[in-house]
């Protein structure tokens with residue numbers, strides 16, 4: 594009996610040690626890297642007195658916070674999609690809903706005209722989960738190079754109202770309204786400021802333009818592409 598108790602004690606001590614060791618590993622992992630960026634960059638200031646920017650936003654004094662800090666109305670209103678691509682994104686992120694600061698989440702409403710296209714783009718800081726409310730969307734994303742053994746593989750799907758689709762952080766994706774009627778979707782994004790890189794705009798519409806030789810070597814047809822007007826609704 595005593596043997597059994599001692600054995601059980603030794604066992605639980607062993608388990609405790611294991612748990613502590615595991616916690617130590619997890620803790621050291623969570624401290625092993627810098628926090629995720631919350632904006633495109635945060636260039637270090639040399640003088641701490643002039644370092645007025647942080648990674649993200651400053652927090653308001655809690656006693657000055659009201660319910661309005663967590664509130665943004667108007668996402669029921671369709672936006673005007675009369676533009677070259679026939680789509681418009683209404684983003685709700687930390688820049689227009691300050692209560693999102695540090696919470697790692699944001700939202701967007703996307704309106705599509707018939708045959709409107711949200712062109713290939715990525716969110717450098719956020720995964721996106723999209724729910725279709727109205728219309729029919731042809732959506733897709735492309736794996737990275739190298740992807741998991743499937744270099745630049747394309748995944749696509751036709752979505753109807755009520756359908757949900759997820760786009761992993763950083764991957765190039767698009768949404769195309771293939772219906773004769775308008776479409777509406779809502780997207781949740783896993784960052785307070787997920788950012789958007791619209792591929793054509795970033796490559797061919799940068800300011801100032803990327804050197805012709807660089808683009809000519811990379812893309813072969815350049816002058817024509819650079820001379821286009823790259824509509825950006827994001």
Ligand SMILES: *[C@@H]1O[C@H](CO)[C@@H](O)[C@H](O)[C@H]1NC(C)=O
Pocket residue numbers: 639
């Ligand atoms: C930062 O400040 C130090 C001390 O004033 C100076 O020696 C150094 O050159 C500065 N570095 C940069 C990158 O400005």
Ligand SMILES: *[C@@H]1O[C@H](CO)[C@@H](O)[C@H](O)[C@H]1NC(C)=O
Pocket residue numbers: 673674675
């Ligand atoms: C939508 O935008 C277009 C182009 O800017 C404009 O001509 C049209 O009047 C707008 N429609 C509404 C309902 O605001």
